[in-house]
Amino acid sequence: xxxxxxxxxxxxxxxxxxxxxxxxxxxxxxxxxxxxxxxxxxxxxxxxxxxxxxxxxxxxxxxxxxxxxxxxxxxxxxxxxxxxxxxxxxxxxxxxxxxxxxxxxxxxxxxxxxxxxxxxxxxxxxxxxxxxxxxxxxxxxxxxxxxxxxxxxxxxxxxxxxxxxx
Numbered sequence: 078x079x080x081x082x083x084x085x086x087x088x089x090x091x092x093x094x095x096x097x098x099x100x101x102x103x104x105x106x107x108x109x110x111x112x113x114x115x116x117x118x119x120x121x122x123x124x125x126x127x128x129x130x131x132x133x134x135x136x137x138x139x140x141x142x143x144x145x146x147x148x149x150x151x152x153x154x155x156x157x158x159x160x161x162x163x164x165x166x167x168x169x170x171x172x173x174x175x176x177x178x179x180x181x182x183x184x185x186x187x188x189x190x191x192x193x194x195x196x197x198x199x200x201x202x203x204x205x206x207x208x209x210x211x212x213x214x215x216x217x218x219x220x221x222x223x224x225x226x227x228x229x230x231x232x233x234x235x236x237x238x239x240x241x242x243x
Contacts, residue, residue: 164211
């Protein structure tokens with residue numbers, strides 16, 4: 078049976094538990110950047126492949142089933158909006174080192190399945206190559222998605238540009 082990983086806020090700390098036992102914690106003020114790596118289009122919280130929380134010294138990898146999407150998208154929204162530290166990256170363009178993705182060579186998964194705390198230097202190079210979008214909160218991302226879905230959305234920027242005379 079796979080260990081049950083869960084996250085929760087306790088005061089100003091994010092607590093990580095496995096099978097009900099605390100295994101790690103990070104102070105909210107220590108979080109410098111959150112990278113949400115998404116599959117598909119990243120339009121729903123279910124599209125979360127994994128998340129990386131970066132502090133000055135560590136990168137913390139959270140699998141999707143840890144509940145991290147709820148902690149970032151729906152809890153402490155004022156905190157996240159003030160910090161402007163949530164970024165997005167598509168899974169297809171955000172590869173992790175093979176050692177962090179379980180499975181055999183051809184059968185390895187492109188995302189971690191367990192919580193991992195790593196020294197910041199270990200992921201610095203791979204993350205520097207990821208195409209990051211943001212900073213952008215879940216709400217801002219949702220509003221942009223709705224605006225793009227409107228009829229003639231592609232023409233709207235032209236309408237706001239100065240008209241040329243014929």
